[in-house]
Amino acid sequence: MTENRSPLLDSVAVTRHDTAVGRLSLAASDDALLYCGFAPVDVAQRLLSRVARHCTDDPSTIRPGRRAVLEQAQAEIDAYLAGERRTFSVPLDPRLASDFTREVLRAVDGQVGYGRTSTYAQIAAAIGRPGAARAVGVALGSNPLCLVLPCHRVIGAHGRLTGYAGGIPAKQFLLDLEARPSASVAAERRWEKARKSTGPSMPAGGN
Numbered sequence: 001m002t003e004n005r006s007p008l009l010d011s012v013a014v015t016r017h018d019t020a021v022g023r024l025s026l027a028a029s030d031d032a033l034l035y036c037g038f039a040p041v042d043v044a045q046r047l048l049s050r051v052a053r054h055c056t057d058d059p060s061t062i063r064p065g066r067r068a069v070l071e072q073a074q075a076e077i078d079a080y081l082a083g084e085r086r087t088f089s090v091p092l093d094p095r096l097a098s099d100f101t102r103e104v105l106r107a108v109d110g111q112v113g114y115g116r117t118s119t120y121a122q123i124a125a126a127i128g129r130p131g132a133a134r135a136v137g138v139a140l141g142s143n144p145l146c147l148v149l150p151c152h153r154v155i156g157a158h159g160r161l162t163g164y165a166g167g168i169p170a171k172q173f174l175l176d177l178e179a180r181p182s183a184s185v186a187a188e189r190r191w192e193k194a195r196k197s198t199g200p201s202m203p204a205g206g207n
Contacts, residue, residue: 006095009034009052013066014041015059017074020081021170024147026073027055030065032093033073037146038166047144051095077147083177086114088148096144103127104139105149112153115178119157141165147174 012034014027025044027035034051035044045055056062062070072090079085094102107126112118118126120133120140129135140151146165152174156162164171 006051011054011056012048012052013062013070014044014048014055014057015062015070016041016057017077019077021147021173022166024077026070028066028069028073029093030063031069032091033069033145033148034093035096035144036073036077036148037144038170047096073148080147081177083180086178090148092145092148094145094149097142098139100135101139101142104136105143105145105151108140108151108154109149112150114150117153117155117159117175120154120162121157123154137162150174153178 009029012027012029014025014035017024017026022038025035025037025039025041026033027044027048029052035048037044039047041057045057048055069090073088076085076088076090080088094105097105104123104127107123108118111126112123120136121130124130124132124136127136136154140154141163143149143151143165146152152164152171155175161168161171161175
């Protein structure tokens with residue numbers, strides 16, 4: 001697989017974000033989200049050193065443009081995991097991905113919508129490489145933009161769940177989330193929040 005040769009970025013910002021599927025590391029330039037994954041920040045910084053001269057996770061040094069991208073990504077991820085949105089609008093920069101991985105991710109993002117699944121073999125066929133199911137699996141395993149580019153929607157033959165960077169329970173959580181109507185998920189969460197804030201309801205009066 002050939003690697004992308006985009007010019008090196010001067011600097012990127014990295015932060016941690018705790019979610020229902022585990023702690024994510026997020027990285028952004030002034031213009032776009034570069035990384036969203038389950039690797040610890042120090043591991044993410046090593047990956048990012050391939051595309052940037054400097055990485056910082058010090059909040060006091062994060063420039064406004066990068067902070068805005070990170071905050072948008074965090075808000076959209078939280079809304080997605082709460083069942084309140086199905087797509088992401090945060091700008092993405094996939095320069096950490098190889099050309100082949102980009103091709104695979106474009107196919108997944110374009111053809112496997114929210115609440116749907118596909119198999120590695122089907123994605124291989126979609127990109128004109130039948131028989132490359134294993135290579136597709138490897139490419140998805142190196143997805144630098146998990147959740148926002150939905151590699152979790154690709155499963156094994158006969159519905160079998162296979163590897164995912166966040167672990168199989170996280171993959172199952174995401175698939176279960178998307179299988180439920182978003183409105184009902186959001187309503188359930190709002191009800192739970194309201195119940196906790198008001199305490200147990202009083203019993204209804206007699207007839």
